[in-house]
Amino acid sequence: MKKYSSLEYLRLTKIQRFFYKIACFFVGIPQFFKKIGLAIVKFAKKFGIGVKDEFKDLVMTFVNGDYKTRISYAIMGFGSFTRKQYGRGILFFLFEAIFIVYMALAGGYWISMLPSLGKIGPHQEYDPIWDVWVPAYGDNSFKILLYSVLTIFFIVAFIYTWRLNIKQNRISEEIIGSMPKRCLEKEKKQKIVELKKNNPDLSTEELSQKTKEIEDEYNQKIEEVPSKPLKSTKDDVMSLIDNEFHKTLLALPVTGILIFTVMPIIFMILVAFTNYSGQANGYTNHLFHWVGMDNFNTVLVWSNSGGASFSATFGEVLAWTLMWAFFATFSNYFLGMIVAMIINKKGIKLKKWWRTVLVLTIAIPQFISLLYVNKMFSYTGVINGVITNLGGTPVHFMDDYAEPWVSRLTVILVNIWIGIPYLMLIATGILMNIPADLYESAQIDGANVFQQYMKITLPYMLFVTGPYLLTSFTGNMNNFNVIFLLTGGAPTMINTPPNAASVGSTDLLITWLFKITTTAGSKYYLASVIGILVFLVVAIISIIVYNIIPSNKNEEDFQ
Amino acid sequence: MAEELLNTNTPEVVEHKKDKRHMGLTASRTISNTVIYFILVIMTVVWLVPFIFLVLQSFRVESTGMVGYIIPEQWGFNNYVNLFTNTKFPKWFMNTFIIALATAALQTIIVLCMSYTLSRLRFGGRKFLMNFMLVLGMFPGMLTMIILYRVLADLHMTQQNSIPGLILVYAASSGMGYYVSKGFFDTLPKSLDEAARVDGANRAQVLLKVILPLSKPIVIYTLLTAFMGPWGDFAFASYIAFNNSNGMNVAVGLNSLISTPASIGKNYTMFCAGGVVVAIPITVLFLFLQKYYVEGVTGGAVKG
Incomplete structure (x- = not known):
């Protein structure tokens, strides 16, 4: 497709522009994937070179x-210690000692159990003293998996x-100059050998x-190699509050996140990839084991067993989750x-009071308002009381x-009630930043209020809050509190498979995940498949939107 | 067109026109403002009425269930007395209060460390760390709950001992929510650091003596949001407490009062009273620190 310059673009009619934009979008899609592919290739290349180096x-x-x-290379920290960097040397050595002891005592065992996730399940053992069978615990699959992960981390x-540790040795030798000197020494010897080899017809004197000459040249160079003292342990500690301050600050947060x-x-x-659930927890009940891609097949592949398919339910919940995220985000x-x-409008009085009223509702903990609103909308609640008093029939x-659609609509409406105060606060701050002269000149040019909104306010807001819209979209996809406390997923879907944990029409993937893990049977494996799929959906949406929104491209221009 | 204009623009006509225009503007403005006031009043009602209902019903004496009317026939403090004597509400309140205080302290330290470092220090792996946390944030937090519950249960930090467990869960990964305060630190001029460095301060001194005194708004914002978080959390709190009424926070506890249709009839007004008792201190605190909250929220949205 031909790409227009901005002048050519301006010459188009409105309808042409519209179609041009749509065409651009579709042409952009393959290029977008090409870009991603190229980025991956570039990364792999860089990674390969890095490993080689x-x-x-x-x-x-x-x-x-x-x-x-x-x-x-064998005893970590030896170099540092003998070069009088005692602190580093001792730390390196201790780490190695702990690692070897751990691997010998425990780590090796956990890793060796990882492929099977345990062999002996819980069983009964005969107790000859009391003449009874007592429960005995075998391998614990949960612990095996957990400690294997930790061991791999380690x-x-x-x-x-x-x-x-090895890099440290090289750097130390470079600082005190011993390694460059040794290199030059080697080079010198090599040069002399080469000299003899290349000129066999030279006389002894000339040789x-x-x-x-060569020796003098190299000796000169060797003498010139700088030799600085190494940092002492005290210097190391001091650098933790100065040049290496980021390490001190990040230690706690990063450990917590890890x-x-x-x-x-x-x-x-x-x-x-396992069958870990309440029925197979690997300790009090059966062991669990690897099942490959089975769980992904259950969730994603259509199978019509007993009239209900898990994948169909998943599709319905996913569709509602996306719909909910869209409506919840943009309505608010x-x-x-x-x-x-x-x-904000000129001439409105008591601005502060109106704002405070709305902000007040942010202050009240959400679970109170949500549970209360839930009760207000219940069949015997206040709203239905008012409806009956007015002569209507109560509504579920x-x-x-x-x-299902009544319930979904009600949730979206209540969410508007919850969300407007936040958005009002955010928008107020941003609207005040829009230069007033923009509006003045628009008024002089004869733009009405609606035009001003479409041409000034909206583009500015969208530009500034683009990233916020994205995060709030993904946040709404995972909005546990509103759905769970408001409807609890009700009404329950009909025709769902038995392992779907009585999923409801207003359940999001995240509340469904919670239900699956907390109801009888606790199918953790299904929950984690759903969690991974949520991640994939969020990641794909984020990547696409990040490449579309303008705020991401020229971040600095508007600051 | 131009001639017409010329013809009609005699002084009197102009005066008349001005008048008319003026009158029209005022009139239309009055009408639109009236409409706006009308909308705002309705909004105020819609937004406040649930809370007013909540307060009214908490004072209802004649029945403890849900009723179709709003204003109590008989007023009294029975529900509050019941709440404090017949349920574990005082325990739930104290649990939540302790958790909120500890979380506020820990989370503020962690978030400030993280955001300050990412905003004002440059080091290898900074971009990687930020991207890594961005990707991590895309996983639903609920996913980590299953294993955290099992691990905390092994450490005896669940059920009746849920307080330390919940504090750990809330505070430990709070470093990922550094965006708002990083946005704040980004706005402080770099010359401040440079001047201090020239004067011989090390980086720790720059943080403690130069930046921290300027960071009062963001410190208060972080403290406030961290303190308010545990009061509303439901998912993690219910998972960690695991139906043990001694380990619940207010959200889970009050929800347990009205979780079945039978208990709604018995405890509904008590739940309302509990809601009022929880909402009042939080709301008062919030209104006092409103300014900082608004600054944080606005800045955070702009920075993304």
Whole structure:
């Protein structure tokens, strides 16, 4: 397709422009995937080169290093310790000692059990003293999987530290100058050998003179190699509050994230390939074991067993989740913006009071308002009381007898009630930043209020809040509280498979996941498959939107 | 067109036109403002009425279930007395209060460390760390709950001992929510750091003596949001407490009061009273610190 320059674009009529934009979008899609593919290839190349360089450095350090460096390959920290960097040396050595002891005592066992996830399940053992059968515990699959993950973490950390230890030796030798000197010494010898080899017809005198020249040259160079003292342990500690301050600051947060987020996520990804559930927890009940892609097949592949398919249910819940995220995000966004604008409007009095009323509802903990609103909309609640008093018949808004669409609509409406105050706050701040002269000149040009909104307010808002819209979309996809406390997923879907944990029409993937893990049977493996799929959906949407929204491309221009 | 204009623009006509225009503008503005006031009043009613109902019903004496009317026939403090004597509400309240205080302290330290480092220090792996956390954030947090429950159960930090467990869960991965405060640190001029460095301060001193005194708004914002979080959390709290009424927070506890149709009839007004008792301190605190909250929310949205 031909790409128009901006002048050519301006010459198009409105309809042409519209179609041009659509065409651009579709032409852009393959290019977008091409871009992603190229990025992956580039990354792989970079990664390959990186690995190659690392190995080259390892070998070269061994060849050029002194005995201290070479011993450090086996005994970590030896080089640092003998070069009087006691703190580093002791830390390296301790780490290695702990690692070896751990691997010998426990780590090896866990890793060896990983392929089977345990062999002896819980069983009964005969107790000859009391003449009874008592329950005995065999291998614990849960612990095997958990500690295997931890052990793998530990092994990776060890390899990294070992590499660091060797790098440290090289850097130390470079600082005190011993390694460059040794390199030059080698070069000198090589040159002399080459000289002899290349000029066999030279006389002894000439040869010794040339050799001397080379020796002088290199001795000069060797003498010029700078030699600086190494950092002492005290310097190391001091640098932690100065040049290496980021390490001090990040230690606590990153450790927390590794233990409480990264490790559980890796564990749960692995669970998706097992049959870990309340019925097979690996300790009090049966062992669990690897099942390959079975769980993904259950969730994603259509199978009509007994009139209900898990994948069909999954599709319905996913569709509602996306629909909910879309409506929840944009209804709040536009209505919140409109509320902010009418409060901001010139001539409206008591601005502060209107805002405070709305902000007040943010302050009240959400579970109170949600549970209370839930009760207000219940069949015997206040709203139905008012309806009956007015002569109508009570409506099932969000209980198990409700129509799915009534329930969904009610949830979206209540969510507007919850969300508008936040959006009003955000929009108020941004609207005040729009230069007033833009509006003045628009007024002079004869633009009415609607045109001003479409041409000034909306583009500005969209530009500034683009990333926010994305995060709030994905946040709404995972909006557990609103759905769970408001409807609990009700009304229950009919015709769902027995392992779907009585999923409801207003259930999002996230509340469904919660239900699956908390109801009888606790099918953790299905829950983790759903979790992984949620991640994939969120990631795909984020990647696409990040490449479309303008705020991401020229971030700095508008700051 | 031009001639017509010329013809009609005698001083009197102009005066008349001006008048008319002026009158028209005022009139239309009055009408539109009236409409807006009308909308705002309705909004106020819609937004406040549930809470007013909540307060009214908490004072109802004649029946403890749900009724179709709003204003109690008989007023009294029975529900509040019942709440504090016949349920574990005081325990739930204290649980939540302790969790909220500890979380606020820990989370503020962690978030500030993370955001300050990412915003104002440059080091290898910074971009990687940020991208890594972005990807991690795309996993639903609920997914980690299963294993965290099992691990915390092994450490005896669940059920009746849920307080330390919940504090750990809330605070430990809070470093991933650094965006708002990073946005704040990004706006402080870099010359401040440079000046201090020239004067011989090390990086720790720059943080403690130069940046921290300027960061009052963001510190208060982080404290406030971290303190308010545990009051509303339901998913993790119910998972960790695992139906043990001694380990619940207010959200899970009050929900357990009205979880079955039978208990709604018995405890509904008590639930309303509980809602009022929880909402009042939080709302008062929030209104006092409103300014900081608004600043944080607005800044956070703009920075993404």
